[in-house]
Amino acid sequence: MTYNFDCVVVGCGIAGMTAAIYLKRSNVNVLVLDNDAPGGLLNKISVVENYPGFNRISGPDLAYKIYEQVNELGIEVRYGKVLEVKDHIITTDLEQISADKIILAIGRKARKLENTNNLKNVSYCAVCDANLYKDKIVAIVGYSNSAVEEALYLADICKKVIIISRGEKLKAEEILIDKVNNKNNIEIQFNCVIETLNSENNILTKINTNKGSFSIDGLFIAIGYEPNTEFLKDLKKDNGYIIVDEKMKTNVDYIYACGDIIKKDIYQLTTATGEATIAAINVKKELSVRS
Ligand SMILES: Cc1cc2nc3c(=O)[nH]c(=O)nc-3n(C[C@H](O)[C@H](O)[C@H](O)COP(=O)(O)OP(=O)(O)OC[C@H]3O[C@@H](n4cnc5c(N)ncnc54)[C@H](O)[C@@H]3O)c2cc1C
Numbered sequence: 001m002t003y004n005f006d007c008v009v010v011g012c013g014i015a016g017m018t019a020a021i022y023l024k025r026s027n028v029n030v031l032v033l034d035n036d037a038p039g040g041l042l043n044k045i046s047v048v049e050n051y052p053g054f055n056r057i058s059g060p061d062l063a064y065k066i067y068e069q070v071n072e073l074g075i076e077v078r079y080g081k082v083l084e085v086k087d088h089i090i091t092t093d094l095e096q097i098s099a100d101k102i103i104l105a106i107g108r109k110a111r112k113l114e115n116t117n118n119l120k121n122v123s124y125c126a127v128c129d130a131n132l133y134k135d136k137i138v139a140i141v142g143y144s145n146s147a148v149e150e151a152l153y154l155a156d157i158c159k160k161v162i163i164i165s166r167g168e169k170l171k172a173e174e175i176l177i178d179k180v181n182n183k184n185n186i187e188i189q190f191n192c193v194i195e196t197l198n199s200e201n202n203i204l205t206k207i208n209t210n211k212g213s214f215s216i217d218g219l220f221i222a223i224g225y226e227p228n229t230e231f232l233k234d235l236k237k238d239n240g241y242i243i244v245d246e247k248m249k250t251n252v253d254y255i256y257a258c259g260d261i262i263k264k265d266i267y268q269l270t271t272a273t274g275e276a277t278i279a280a281i282n283v284k285k286e287l288s289v290r291s
Helices: 014-025 040-044 059-072 126-133 145-155 174-181 269-290
Strands: 005-010 030-034 076-079 082-086 089-092 096-104 108-110 137-141 160-164 186-189 194-200 203-209 212-215 218-221 225-227 255-257
Touching: 005 014, 005 269, 014 030, 014 040, 014 059, 014 269, 030 096, 040 059, 040 126, 096 269, 126 137, 126 145, 126 218, 137 145, 145 160, 145 174, 145 186, 203 218, 255 269
Parallel strands: 005 030, 005 096, 030 076, 096 255, 137 160, 137 218, 160 186
Antiparallel strands: 082 089, 089 096, 108 225, 194 203, 203 212
């Protein structure tokens, strides 16, 4: 059977771009699909300090550098929201494309906080929206690495940042916790749970918690991520995360997956690039065996 592409990579985050670079360099006819700007989550990270080769680089700058490499290799990146993958056919909101192999690198989306949908001053991305709250008071809900990174970014711009932590401590790298402790405009509320929200004209004005009420100008949310894989009906999953073997292959013979979308322990940039490398090299091997 003839396909439009040897391999289609779905997702143009760091995992998708890494897979595409490996495939193109080994002469595979590859297409990358994404329904957003190249870079994925990287575009929402203020600063990366643990990616080898860069002491410190902003997420968008790292995304741009990788995208430049993708462009230089002449890899085709097309807009498209993938709605279905079945029998080697990828259906997007714009077209249908066939591929011998498919690599899914679609990441995951931020978990929403209940009752905040209609509120205008609620954000899931400090890098995107912090400037709206220059010299103002904001709160951030969460206690993980990403919540702490977001709090540090906000603290450089906002007057005061209140971390609302459900846990009794922050679950983040020590180096980040030290930085938080050295910021005099970050206040942390531990064992703190939001009970109700007060708003006027869809603007959140106050959060009421078991530890008291806090008047704020904006609320940031970093309470984790969840996979968006309902449309991938034939794939084996665990809590929505795709199960892969050591070659990054799913239970469907021609579909691979890598990055934040797979079931694993560590969700980091370096793990995403490692898995993408494994997926791409195994796709290439399978294509070579058949040709
Ligand atoms: C605030 C924050 C800070 C972080 N800081 C660090 C850090 O300092 N160091 C570190 O190592 N890691 C960090 N991480 C984790 C790291 O960002 C992720 O592990 C990594 O970016 C995941 O890459 P990915 O390519 O798997 O997914 P993503 O970057 O999420 O890319 C997925 C892509 O798929 C696209 N997509 C999704 N669904 C579809 C669809 N149906 N059709 C078409 N396209 C689709 C999306 O638009 C997106 O572009 C951080 C994460 C966050 C949230």
